[in-house]
Amino acid sequence: MVITVSHLKKFYQTHQKEPGFLGSLTSLVHRKYQTVKAVDDISFDIKEGELVGFIGPNGAGKTTTLKCLSGLLYPTSGFVSVLGFTPFERKNAFLKQIALVMGQKNQLWWDLPAIETFLLNKEIYEIPDAQYQKTLDELVELLDVRALLKVQVRKLSLGERMKMELIAALIHAPKVLFLDEPTIGLDVVMQKKMRDFIASYNQLHKSTILLTSHYMEDVRQLAHRVIIIDHGKILYDGKLDNLVKKFAKYKVLSVVLDTYVTPDKFKEIGELTDYNFPKVIIRVPRSASNVAAAQLLEKFPVDDLNIEEPDIEDIIRDVFSSNLK
Amino acid sequence: MKKYLQIIKDTWAEYMMYRLNFVLWRVRMVMQILVVYFLWWAIFSQKQEFFGYTQSMILTYILLSSIVRTLVLGTTTMDIGDVINKGDLSNFLLRPFHFFHYYIARDIGDKLLNFTFAVVEITVLYFFLRPPIFIQTNIVTLLFFLAAIIIGTILYFFFSLIFGFLGFWTPDVWAPRFLSFVIMEFFAGALFPLDILPKPIFFISQLLPFSYFLYFPLKVYLRQLPIEMLLQGFAISIAWIIGLMVCAQVLWQKGLKVYTAEGR
Known part of the structure; x- marks a missing residue:
């Protein structure tokens, strides 16, 4: 198993604040805390090379799960193992084999051309020159962005930037890839291109991919297996076809x-x-x-x-x- | 090693993208020197000596402090609070590279650039103003001076990190930082040497970490500290480094556990 999740829970403490300055003062003295159960006791396994779709409405706990799997969040309780590592320890050997791409987050240096971020990642991930050049060429070809490499990131369109984000995240050829809403905000043509790219990347590299999306089309075309999550709990885990038989x-x-x-x-x-x-x-x-x-x-x-x-x-x-x- | 060089290069490239911004920042620094410089110039037009300082000692202190501050107080760690609050910290946590190391590399880039410009500016100012400055030639003293600058730099780095890490617990990172600026400018000795202050305040200032940012290295350079004061200064500042380092580590570890990786 590449990914094993067992009884994972992640609860947040949030405090509510009345608006305004007076509200700030009262919240200093007396705070009302509320526990948000973002992920509430979920378990699943994912095999090598699987492409799994994670679906659920906003706030269902999809992104929180991905963040726990990639080591960003400290789980409240439960067991998580990715490639045999405990993600939160964030060992270098672990980080070198995974990537998390978030549709609404950017790791590219905003004021510099994207190629600078790729070069930096090459050094950070300690990728040999030849391998870097090969991976970069392949990704640039697949995504058709050769002309944009030296353009300042802030001047790229959203779709172009998303492609660059993908290259930055994949330059170290991760074995496990977490994609959080990779098609968000893209037009239909770009969405399709992105989908085709993910599918071919999965086949080419036999990498394990866990993908979340609002768009059913993404999941329908990419994932053979879906995990449906809502209010932090798994409602369904299995083949997309069986979902129809079970729930319809x-x-x-x-x-x-x-x-x-x-x-x-x-x-x-x-x-x-x-x-x-x-x-x-x-x-x-x-x-x-x-x-x-x-x-x-x-x-x-x-x-x-x-x-x-x-x-x-x-x-x-x-x-x-x-x-x- | 190459990753550090790449970060330094990128930091420079970023500054060069905004040349006007950088130039205006340097202009502001020059104006600041000139204000303090002429203030002291005016004071010394009346008398030969002031609080035990000769004109050349004070003017050396002021001009040199503007170079030392680029090394000690120049930092890119100011934005850490926002990096945490906006969730951009995730980008650092996902890559196999320690967050502290990233900022150390970035700071080296920032400091080198500002240092180079400050040296050029001060040289130009020197030829225009022709102040009577004091040149230290004793190698041992210069080595101590260098050591004091390095200690001050490390001290300020961790001091600034700690303020950034407040971002794990509160979105209001700028209010406490701004307050610290005001206190720091005063107690670091950026405007005047601290030993002209009343005795009790001077005593307190030596226990605080701030005086080791500027005042202490400059006094070492001017060779105005007796040996026991020199040793005491190094002892206190090194103790502060250990204290702040541990504190920064603890806050970092605790902060990561409450980090929510919020989105925008």
Whole structure:
């Protein structure tokens, strides 16, 4: 196992402060503390070369988990092991084999061209010249940024900067890569490029990648395995396909009609979610989908009918909202 | 070793990106010297001696202090509080390079650059003002002077680190730092030699770490300290270094445990 997490907990103490100067004074004397359970007893294992997607709403604990795994945060309790190291000790041998890329953080020197940061990282990670040149060439080719290497970082666009951040983080060819929202704020074209890059990097280097994202597309296209987390707890850990079977309690019947039928007629079949003549979308319980389809064909002027799995995004939304209750 | 050189190079490159900013900073330093210089010039136009100092001793003290301060007080560690609060500290923690070492390298770059400029400025000022300055030629004294500067530099580095580490516990890092500047400028002896102060205040100033930033090295240079005062000075300043070093280490270790790696 490359990564082992067992009963990891990370709680924060935060204090609330009334606004204004008076609030500051009272908070000096009397503070109300609140415990935030960012990560609450999670366990999972990740094998070498796996690409795992970590999904959950804002504040679910995804980033906190990544920070615990990369040694930034001191866990409140539980056991974490990455490549056989305890991350928080931050041994050099450990740090040389991992990288954490955060979509909203930059390690590049803002006022200097990106190549300066790459050179600095080369020295810090003690990368031999030949290896550095090879890795750099490869990354620059993959991301198509040769012309931008000598441009001051502050003058780059967000997408260009994100690519440079990736190069800076990957120049030491890490075995384990933590990607926190790598596509945040990028346009759809850039998002796709970034996804393709991550996929090919994973295949090329057999590196283990743990990725968080808000965008379902990222996870759908990249990860075979997903871990769904909310309120600091794991709700699901497994294949994306199985998630559908486990959580989707309904199927979707997508129908094309020959002649108009009043909407309330569909009530006996199932839940009408969309009606835009001639197209009708109906949700039916999973077990009853065949019966419902037969009923439709028999009683309605159906031109075409499809039984479909619901959208993953819808399922996950259902999982999260049922978790709230 | 090469990583340190690369950081020094990058620090210089960064300054050169903002030439105007750097030039204005140097202009400010020159103005500061001139103000203090002419103040003392005016005082000595009335009398030959003042608190046991001759004109040449005081003017040497003032001019030399502006060079020594680039070595001792020039630092890039000011931004550590913000680095912690903005979560940028994560970038340092993720790389196999000690945070302290990074700032030591950066400081060396900063100090060398400012030192070079200060020497040039003082040389130019010297040719314009032609002050009667005192040149120390005794090699042993100069070695002690160098030792005192190095001690002062290390002392101030840890002093500044500790203020930066407050950022682990509070976002208000500038208020205490600003207060420390005011106290420090006074007790470091940047404006005048501390021994012209009333005896009790002078006594306290020698127990504080500040006087070892500027006053002590300069007095060593002027060779105005009897041997027992010299030894006492080195003993107290080294004790402070050990104290502040331990304190900085402890705060660093404790701080990392409460560090939340906040995002922007």
